[in-house]
Amino acid sequence: MKTLRAVITNLFKWAYLLFFFAIAVLPLVWLILTSFKTEAEFNAYPLALPAVWQLQNYVNAVSVAKMHVLFMNSVIIATTATLLNIMVTSLASFVVSREDFPFRQSLSNVIVAGVLMPIVAFMVPYLAIIRNLGLYDTRAALILTYAAINIPISFFLIKSFMVNIPKDLEDAAIIDGCSFVQRYTKVVLPLSRSGLVTAGTLTFIWSWNEFIYALLLTSSSSVRTIQLGISFFTTQFRSDYPSMYAAVVLAMIPSIIVYVFFHDKIISGLTAGAVKG
Amino acid sequence: MLVKNKNWKWILIFMIPITAMYTAFFIYPFGFVFFSSLTAWNGISPMEFIGFENYSKLLQASTLQISVRNNIIWSLSLGFLQIGLATIIAFILARRPRFWKTLRTVYFVPKVISGVAIAMLWKAVYNAEYGALNAVLTLITGQEWSHNWLGAFNTALPAIIAQEVMYIGYFMIIILAGVMSIPTSYYEAAEIDGASVWQQETLITLPVVWGIIVTAMTLAMAYGLRHFEATFLMTGGGPGHSTSTLALMMYDKIGARKLGEASTIGTILVVVGFFVIVTLNKTLGSKSLTGEDQ
Numbered sequence: 001m002k003t004l005r006a007v008i009t010n011l012f013k014w015a016y017l018l019f020f021f022a023i024a025v026l027p028l029v030w031l032i033l034t035s036f037k038t039e040a041e042f043n044a045y046p047l048a049l050p051a052v053w054q055l056q057n058y059v060n061a062v063s064v065a066k067m068h069v070l071f072m073n074s075v076i077i078a079t080t081a082t083l084l085n086i087m088v089t090s091l092a093s094f095v096v097s098r099e100d101f102p103f104r105q106s107l108s109n110v111i112v113a114g115v116l117m118p119i120v121a122f123m124v125p126y127l128a129i130i131r132n133l134g135l136y137d138t139r140a141a142l143i144l145t146y147a148a149i150n151i152p153i154s155f156f157l158i159k160s161f162m163v164n165i166p167k168d169l170e171d172a173a174i175i176d177g178c179s180f181v182q183r184y185t186k187v188v189l190p191l192s193r194s195g196l197v198t199a200g201t202l203t204f205i206w207s208w209n210e211f212i213y214a215l216l217l218t219s220s221s222s223v224r225t226i227q228l229g230i231s232f233f234t235t236q237f238r239s240d241y242p243s244m245y246a247a248v249v250l251a252m253i254p255s256i257i258v259y260v261f262f263h264d265k266i267i268s269g270l271t272a273g274a275v276k277g
Numbered sequence: 278m279l280v281k282n283k284n285w286k287w288i289l290i291f292m293i294p295i296t297a298m299y300t301a302f303f304i305y306p307f308g309f310v311f312f313s314s315l316t317a318w319n320g321i322s323p324m325e326f327i328g329f330e331n332y333s334k335l336l337q338a339s340t341l342q343i344s345v346r347n348n349i350i351w352s353l354s355l356g357f358l359q360i361g362l363a364t365i366i367a368f369i370l371a372r373r374p375r376f377w378k379t380l381r382t383v384y385f386v387p388k389v390i391s392g393v394a395i396a397m398l399w400k401a402v403y404n405a406e407y408g409a410l411n412a413v414l415t416l417i418t419g420q421e422w423s424h425n426w427l428g429a430f431n432t433a434l435p436a437i438i439a440q441e442v443m444y445i446g447y448f449m450i451i452i453l454a455g456v457m458s459i460p461t462s463y464y465e466a467a468e469i470d471g472a473s474v475w476q477q478e479t480l481i482t483l484p485v486v487w488g489i490i491v492t493a494m495t496l497a498m499a500y501g502l503r504h505f506e507a508t509f510l511m512t513g514g515g516p517g518h519s520t521s522t523l524a525l526m527m528y529d530k531i532g533a534r535k536l537g538e539a540s541t542i543g544t545i546l547v548v549v550g551f552f553v554i555v556t557l558n559k560t561l562g563s564k565s566l567t568g569e570d571q
Binding site: 151 | 282284285287288291292294295296298299301302303305306309310313320362365366369370374380381382383384385386387389390391392393394396397398399401402406407408409412413416443444445446447450451453454499502503505506510524527528531536539540542543544546547550551554
């Protein structure tokens, strides 16, 4: 009897695991399949495989929606925001983890506590700040905002990494005549590469996917990000759903590529924050 | 002391960028959102101080009541339903069944894809004419389904919440990491004492990772309060205002150039958010949210 019960439990377990697997994968697969169908085919048989795998929808997506402009804007914004974010947080992480100065611990705690801030509630202040800086409707507005919003998480990840680098290495470097700045650039920074990559990956994916502040802080189509761009497709494509889905698939590709290469980093980065301590 | 550290100039220089950006984007907005909530302001002409008028005006708005109700539904669905589902997956995967690593990676995929793409995807699934959901239901039941899931009052909110609740990847990973850090010797000892799998999970795993589950619940409920993106993209708050949330209302107020009222909603979001985080941690047991060792 015990074995029968074990079989049933096992069955339920796998049904449960597979259900969530299906939820995560099937809608995506359906979207990708649809992006290769003709419009008539999609209207007649929404669930069927494409009769002919044709790329016309992708051609439409690029020509109608100016995907290349949107794509370039997102690449520029997400990359620059990530670099700025990593520079600012690694400088601070270095002094907080390697030097002693007044209010060091409290400063660090305040910055990390920023992860709990409901950023969405700051629509009005961010709009005011960006307008006052004269940055409204520029790529710089989003670069600065994205770099700033990700400070708490990046600072936390990089600092936890730098704290664990043995002090001896730096002492040896000082004896060899390393200056303060060289200790940062030549000793600590190279040794914390793994932490920098984790923080950078998270910031890049977040910035690539961000929607709310792209909507609020930009208005003209020349600086528009890809996420904002595809959210306007419903009107641009009218009812040509397959072409719209082709554009959505194109917008997903970079985050998926980054995830394929760095998923271990992403998973370890996310768990570090929640589980430690 | 700063002066005692011979590198004090460099320390100052290294800390200036983060201090400036953090102040501008985390501390100043805090004060700004509260102050401007007490004003009538269109964003162009100077602010006019009007005390708590925005608050009393908002409390009477019927959209506010709907939004608050929806935010509560969101918070409870994410905090209990999503975390419950995620916890079960984490407990199963922690016993390292076949393909557990692949499953963990795949469950997280929807969380790397942008909210916009996910929203477009589900809008397509829920579409009345060509949607996959109606097509699947037609196939299973043999009857013609043409329900407009996002356009009908009774299914719009559940439809948006359901797609979000079922993406358990993020919280599953956090809870799984906690479960996997439990030494296997605990379970070996329990096994020798004749404890069943069920007993092991409820008497060992659950109490040990309870702190992490509470953290996850707190975060999930805070996300429920802030909810904006999926609803904005899938229904825009409609039909009527039936799927509106506080953040959506705030965005509409900005569009209507009522920035003072928008800030009032922003202030409510911040205050209620902190209240939720503090009370949940006090009532359900505490664990440092940021994982900082104090």
